[in-house]
Amino acid sequence: xxxxxxxxxxxxxxxxxxxxxxxxxxxxxxxxxxxxxxxxxxxxxxxxxxxxxxxxxxxxxxxxxxxxxxxxxxxxxxxxxxxxxxxxxxxxxxxxxxxxxxxxxxxxxxxxxxxxxxxxxxxxxxxxxxxxxxxxxxxxxxxxxxxxxxxxxxxxxxxxxxxxxxxxxxxxxxxxxxxxxxxxxxxxxxxxxxxxxxxxxxxxxxxxxxxxxxxxxxxxxxxxxxxxxxxxxxxxxxxxxxxxxxxxxxxxxxxxxxxxxxxxxxxxxxxxxxxxxxxxxxxxxxxxxxxxxxxxxxxxxxxxxxxxxxxxxxxxxx
Ligand SMILES: NC(=O)c1ccc[n+]([C@@H]2O[C@H](COP(=O)([O-])OP(=O)(O)OC[C@H]3O[C@@H](n4cnc5c(N)ncnc54)[C@H](O)[C@@H]3O)[C@@H](O)[C@H]2O)c1
Numbered sequence: 001x002x003x004x005x006x007x008x009x010x011x012x013x014x015x016x017x018x019x020x021x022x023x024x025x026x027x028x029x030x031x032x033x034x035x036x037x038x039x040x041x042x043x044x045x046x047x048x049x050x051x052x053x054x055x056x057x058x059x060x061x062x063x064x065x066x067x068x069x070x071x072x073x074x075x076x077x078x079x080x081x082x083x084x085x086x087x088x089x090x091x092x093x094x095x096x097x098x099x100x101x102x103x104x105x106x107x108x109x110x111x112x113x114x115x116x117x118x119x120x121x122x123x124x125x126x127x128x129x130x131x132x133x134x135x136x137x138x139x140x141x142x143x144x145x146x147x148x149x150x151x152x153x154x155x156x157x158x159x160x161x162x163x164x165x166x167x168x169x170x171x172x173x174x175x176x177x178x179x180x181x182x183x184x185x186x187x188x189x190x191x192x193x194x195x196x197x198x199x200x201x202x203x204x205x206x207x208x209x210x211x212x213x214x215x216x217x218x219x220x221x222x223x224x225x226x227x228x229x230x231x232x233x234x235x236x237x238x239x240x241x242x243x244x245x246x247x248x249x250x251x252x253x254x255x256x257x258x259x260x261x262x263x264x265x266x267x268x269x270x271x272x273x274x275x276x277x278x279x280x281x282x283x284x285x286x287x288x289x290x291x292x293x294x295x296x297x298x299x300x301x302x303x304x305x306x307x308x309x310x311x312x313x314x315x316x317x318x
Pocket of ligand 1: 014015016017018019020039040041042045082083084085086087096100103106107122123124125126127148149152180234235236239
């Protein structure tokens with residue numbers, strides 16, 4: 001496939017906190033962008049991060065990095081939004097909704113005023129709700145408003161499964177779908193290593209198959225953020241790299257299948273809500289979401305996830 005990466009790619013980052021700055025650092029190392037602008041309500045923070053990042057430039061890729069304002073979003077191929085309050089110990093992602101929706105109401109119109117055609121990539125929580133809100137507030141077509149969704153949860157899941165199976169995480173094919181949050185759903189029915197279901201992999205290649213182990217692996221995946229926040233206050237490396245992976249798939253037109261949050265229409269009775277399914281990501285954002293054949297338990301889980309998300313959207317009048 002044609003590599004559409006070019007050397008005038010600008011990426012705007014709204015929110016230069018833990019997630020925004022970590023993403024900027026990973027993006028710099030990737031060489032995908034020639035310009036990175038950091039925009040934050042706390043301009044000093046953005047300025048400090050920009051200066052610090054610039055000192056890494058001579059050691060990596062030639063990139064212009066600065067702390068800017070919304071007018072600098074003009075011409076950005078992708079604007080990545082990480083602005084907002086993060087979870088404190090014990091808080092769920094949904095607990096953040098009122099505060100972060102208010103931030104989105106002020107931020108999104110300012111972005112589209114200067115950049116009416118770029119792609120928005122959402123990382124703030126509650127992710128799925130804010131992605132839907134960003135689509136509504138921006139007036140952009142749904143394919144151009146992407147939520148990072150369960151790209152992180154899927155990475156956590158593959159990592160933990162790989163540790164159990166003793167193989168490279170990249171050789172584990174398994175998705176987390178639904179809400180990026182407590183109601184997310186593991187798709188056991190299509191999870192595989194070398195084309196074998198996980199049960200077959202274990203029966204043929206491990207000492208024993210114990211479904212309890214897999215149950216615990218999912219629980220650790222779902223609850224990973226709570227544990228990390230308890231231990232170090234915030235999570236940012238996994239999402240930072242996940243955002244780079246989505247940006248790469250867009251800029252290089254890779255048509256990669258990644259689990260991201262997108263507008264779901266007519267799928268197992270689910271309609272008009274953002275949640276994660278494996279999606280084909282290309283130069284225009286989400287090319288399509290993939291209609292996975294799910295078992296009964298997975299369908300019920302996904303429908304529950306969509307209800308949780310719709311109820312939260314209704315509290316915002318959306
Ligand atoms: N999608 C994921 O997988 C994932 C993973 C980790 C964190 N998050 C979410 O990302 C968000 C950011 O987390 P963090 O740890 O970087 O938080 P942080 O507090 O370190 O950074 C947030 C930044 O947003 C800025 N900000 C606040 N209001 C703003 C506004 N109106 N305009 C511009 N900037 C504004 C703040 O000044 C701050 O610098 C949170 O909502 C968090 O829950 C998502």
